[in-house]
Amino acid sequence: MNYFLADAAATDALGQQFARTQPASAIVHLHGDLGAGKSTLARAWLRALGVSGAIRSPTYTLVEHYPLADGGKALHLDLYRIAGAGELEFLALDDAAATLWLVEWPERAEGALPAADLRIDLAVEGAGRSARLAAGSAVGVTWLERVSKTGACDALLTSEGRKSSQTPDM
Ligand SMILES: Nc1ncnc2c1ncn2[C@@H]1O[C@H](COP(=O)(O)OP(=O)(O)OP(=O)(O)O)[C@@H](O)[C@H]1O
Numbered sequence: 251m252n253y254f255l256a257d258a259a260a261t262d263a264l265g266q267q268f269a270r271t272q273p274a275s276a277i278v279h280l281h282g283d284l285g286a287g288k289s290t291l292a293r294a295w296l297r298a299l300g301v302s303g304a305i306r307s308p309t310y311t312l313v314e315h316y317p318l319a320d321g322g323k324a325l326h327l328d329l330y331r332i333a334g335a336g337e338l339e340f341l342a343l344d345d346a347a348a349t350l351w352l353v354e355w356p357e358r359a360e361g362a363l364p365a366a367d368l369r370i371d372l373a374v375e376g377a378g379r380s381a382r383l384a385a386g387s388a389v390g391v392t393w394l395e396r397v398s399k400t401g402a403c404d405a406l407l408t409s410e411g412r413k414s415s416q417t418p419d420m
Pocket residue numbers: 255256257258259260261282283284285286287288289290291307328330354377378379
């Protein structure tokens with residue numbers, strides 16, 4: 251599925267839609283260059299799950315932990331500055347308790363992260379952004395079907411995205 255996000259509000263809308271449709275437990279890899287909108291999407295997503303305090307970009311801390319309104323726990327990671335995949339161990343990530351992983355720059359810790367249920371690729375496109383979604387697991391496939399069934403973000407789909415939303419590609 252391919253979306254065109256004309257402004258940051260559209261990125262927020264997509265993040266909220268993922269929050270509404272996500273499975274009980276989800277691992278999400280957010281790909282895209284510096285400034286592509288990964289943190290914007292993550293922030294809107296966490297807000298929609300009831301996080302009310304400050305949502306800082308984990309640029310230097312590498313990880314931020316958030317208790318969620320439903321009793322779950324979210325991890326927001328930004329691995330841009332990680333020295334290597336081995337450094338993940340030192341972050342003491344509570345994998346078992348985490349119900350949502352939002353990982354920026356997952357390629358920096360290739361192989362050391364849990365596999366994605368959903369991969370989101372963001373890119374600058376003119377004054378806006380493009381977002382491409384790909385399921386990485388059976389849970390992810392069902393999730394994308396749910397996203398397209400709600401229709402809430404259909405106005406943001408590109409014509410190419412409309413076609414591919416009928417047959418999730420992974
Ligand atoms: N769809 C959009 N159209 C235009 N601007 C956007 C859009 N989505 C987000 N932005 C803006 O892009 C800027 C950078 O966004 P953000 O910090 O989320 O990027 P990032 O991918 O997390 O970057 P980094 O890799 O540095 O962490 C912000 O000013 C944000 O408001």
